[in-house]
Amino acid sequence: MHELGIVFHVMDTLDDVAKDNGLTQIQSVTLEIGEVSTVVGDYLIDCWQWAAKKRPLFENSKLLVQTLEAVTHCDGCGKDYGTVAHGRICPYCGSEKTWLIKGNELNIKEISAI
Amino acid sequence: MEKVKILEIKQSVFANNDAQAAALREELKSKGIYLLNLMSSPGSGKTTTLTQLIGTLKDELQIGVMEADIDSDVDAKTIAATGVKAIQLHTGGMCHLDAAMTRQGLEGLDPGELDLVILENVGNLVCPAEFDTGASSNCMILSVPEGHDKPLKYPLMFQVCDTVIINKMDVQPYFDFDLDKCTEYIHMRNPKARIFPISAKTGEGVDALAAWLKAEVITWKGEN
Numbered sequence: 001m002h003e004l005g006i007v008f009h010v011m012d013t014l015d016d017v018a019k020d021n022g023l024t025q026i027q028s029v030t031l032e033i034g035e036v037s038t039v040v041g042d043y044l045i046d047c048w049q050w051a052a053k054k055r056p057l058f059e060n061s062k063l064l065v066q067t068l069e070a071v072t073h074c075d076g077c078g079k080d081y082g083t084v085a086h087g088r089i090c091p092y093c094g095s096e097k098t099w100l101i102k103g104n105e106l107n108i109k110e111i112s113a114i
Numbered sequence: 115m116e117k118v119k120i121l122e123i124k125q126s127v128f129a130n131n132d133a134q135a136a137a138l139r140e141e142l143k144s145k146g147i148y149l150l151n152l153m154s155s156p157g158s159g160k161t162t163t164l165t166q167l168i169g170t171l172k173d174e175l176q177i178g179v180m181e182a183d184i185d186s187d188v189d190a191k192t193i194a195a196t197g198v199k200a201i202q203l204h205t206g207g208m209c210h211l212d213a214a215m216t217r218q219g220l221e222g223l224d225p226g227e228l229d230l231v232i233l234e235n236v237g238n239l240v241c242p243a244e245f246d247t248g249a250s251s252n253c254m255i256l257s258v259p260e261g262h263d264k265p266l267k268y269p270l271m272f273q274v275c276d277t278v279i280i281n282k283m284d285v286q287p288y289f290d291f292d293l294d295k296c297t298e299y300i301h302m303r304n305p306k307a308r309i310f311p312i313s314a315k316t317g318e319g320v321d322a323l324a325a326w327l328k329a330e331v332i333t334w335k336g337e338n
Contacts, residue, residue: 002209002210002240002241002244004207004208005209005210006127009127009128010127012130013123013127013130016130017121021119021121023119023121031127038244038270096302105126106126106127107123107126108125108126109122109124110120110124111120112119113118114118
């Protein structure tokens, strides 16, 4: 499970954050996930709920997921377009010389904790 | 009641792993150990290719192999039969290895005098591409029956690999596999990718692959 590995990485990172900031209980964690990051938000939440029970710092914590739109740039005509709707081929000029500007993110945005 | 704090983290989930991987790579470099991260789908012939490569290189380089799988030790046993140092890593259900697991594996292998360690990652074209293991180089095996369009379907894997081995060339006449198209698609994802068509079964192309790998190891050690 791809998502489980990601959950472990998020929790490991936040263990350090908690230590540095004297936090004892994390209540919620907000992740930003790009539309084409290959990570499925619902699976992440399922994995989170399972893993949180095993780590006191995260007990009863909630994972919140914010989706970031994916945008592709076309070198053929210079325009930007929505990646999910049109894929790799530019809807304006048909060029395949396109690259992803954003949408591949997987970031820990913020946490609330005591 | 204690006050709830909101902390902005603004950090990629992969940031810690990337930092651990960079540290491991530097450490391996200073010890003169070249770590090759070998990835592919299940059944592409990773273990057979490794057996061939080891046969060609084992008199010239000290080789160790780490086999990563969710379960079983069949691959490690096959590799151990070639006479090189081999260990099996179990990922405990996870679909990939990360830098911390790779470091743990290396400690288990005790690479001391080894020149080349090959990490046979979990058979999967998605997750292993996202986690930097700390390897000197990423390599993947695509086999003819999988089709020449895989670089289009799994772009990240082909983007992160410096080298692509195209295996099972001996069965190409039975499949609609177009090597030119495959090469074009791989270079769309990574223009610098080196491509080695081979047949691990017949041995075709293995010498060229072995010669490249040996040169890589020598360059890696020489840059110290």
